[in-house]
Amino acid sequence: MSSQALQADHRTGAPWDTGQQGIQIRNLNKSFGKKHVLKDITVDFAPNRVHGLLGANGVGKTTLMAVILNHKFRSSGEVLIDGEDPRENAKVLERTCFIHEDQKFHDDDTPTSLLRILPRFYPEWDAALAERLASRFRLPMGTRTVKLSRGQRSALAIVIGLASRAPYTFMDEPYLGLDPAHRSLFYEEFAREIAEHPRTVILSTHLIDEVSDLLENVVMLEDGQVTLNADIDHARDSAFVLRGLEPVVRELVGERQVLREHRLGNILSVTVDGSATDDDHRRAAQSNVSVEPVTLQELVAARGMRGMDNAEMSL
Ligand SMILES: Nc1ncnc2c1ncn2[C@@H]1O[C@H](COP(=O)(O)OP(=O)(O)OP(=O)(O)O)[C@@H](O)[C@H]1O
Incomplete structure (x- = not known):
């Protein structure tokens, strides 16, 4: 294990086991009917880095994240997370968290019920962090999610994404509906979390200049292919x-x-x-x-x- 991958857990002092091998993708293809969206993609997402997944609307960012996590079936190719195929692999999938743009929840759930249930699915869940973030985002904890505003649903998804402490965290435009003050809050909390508990993050965003200070690496999709995978300074x-x-x-x-x-x-x-x-x-x-x-x-x-x-x- 590299020293970079081993951090101290601030609560227990125990070693903090983060994503270690990253994500390897080889010759990945995904088509929807005749539409060939991901075209023979070969790319590595290095471990314990924040990757910005960038590209124009409709280029395949959400599809790539969903296919990596097997939320959508790949047409062909290979995906490894920590050296293992994530398909029907609970051991790998419990190390991942995917929050979507316009995140959907069951209508009857409330922030309180979700924060009670979700630790069962995320072994690294930090309940104190979840409570602190929920309070900072002023989430109405007893309100059914169907009654939350779009920004409040995004805030709830962000709370879950950060509190999951999943070694592989995928965030697909997680700030939709958040006003500038709450987006700043997200960036502040994200930066603090990643500094204290490094993990492999894939963040897709169109607010590129706003988040560029958070990114360490840039992966650019164009016409279904990765055309740039570079350290942020090299990308610039x-x-x-x-x-x-x-x-x-x-x-x-x-x-x-x-x-x-x-x-x-x-x-x-x-x-x-x-x-x-x-x-x-x-x-x-x-x-x-x-x-x-x-x-x-x-x-x-x-x-x-x-x-x-x-x-x-x-x-
Ligand atoms: N279930 C589906 N059936 C058919 N086509 C789909 C499906 N899901 C996505 N697509 C198509 O795949 C392409 C890539 O979509 P995707 O949502 O991955 O793009 P994106 O880069 O995330 O876009 P945006 O920046 O607008 O969120 C689009 O042309 C979209 O219409």
Whole structure:
């Protein structure tokens, strides 16, 4: 076991056993009828890291998470969690938690009844944490979930996702309906939890700049395939923006791949695939062109545009 995977449990002082081997996916395919959504995906999600699963609407993020956890059947390919196939594998599945956008609950459940029942399903459940988070999110504990607002249902799902302490936690746009103050609260509690109890998190989100400080790794889906799996700093370094008068910007871009461009008056901004070289910086300075880093949000928007034939953009 790596030292990174072994943390002290702050309550008991006992070693904190986290996800250790991560998730390995090989040649994974998923089709719905004739629609081929996941196309021969091979990717590893390293253990004990927070992975942002990013991409345009409809590109297959939810499907990928659901197929990893066998909530949806794969068409072909291999998935291993901690070295084991999760299909009908209770030992693996009890180490996972999946919270969905617009999480559904049984109508008759209340936050109180759920927080009483769920520890049976999550061996690492922390009841004190669940109570503290429920109180911070001001959940009406006795109200049936059918009567909760959308934001309150999201808050309840977040409480469950964090309190489960599942070594493999999947969060699919978990903040829907949360107002900015409650989203900030989620980010604060998430950061605290992950620092104290590292685990492997796969978080899909469109609020990329808002969550980028929480992410350690970025996995980008485009047109059913993984086109980027990189440390967040490398991801940011995988493209750059040249901004200036069109002829000089075009000359600087040369033959390189353009991810996106837009014009404001006679100023052209081009997002270029790859890293800016020392030569780019020197030539740009001589021609009055600025070389700017991309934000993660811009990067996903720029790359996502290329998948527009199969996915709608919402970034
Ligand atoms: N049960 C299903 N039957 C048929 N098609 C489906 C089914 N579930 C998903 N799809 C299709 O698979 C594609 C991927 O959907 P998915 O929900 O995984 O995308 P996503 O990247 O999570 O999108 P978003 O960002 O909008 O949540 C979409 O074209 C969707 O219509």
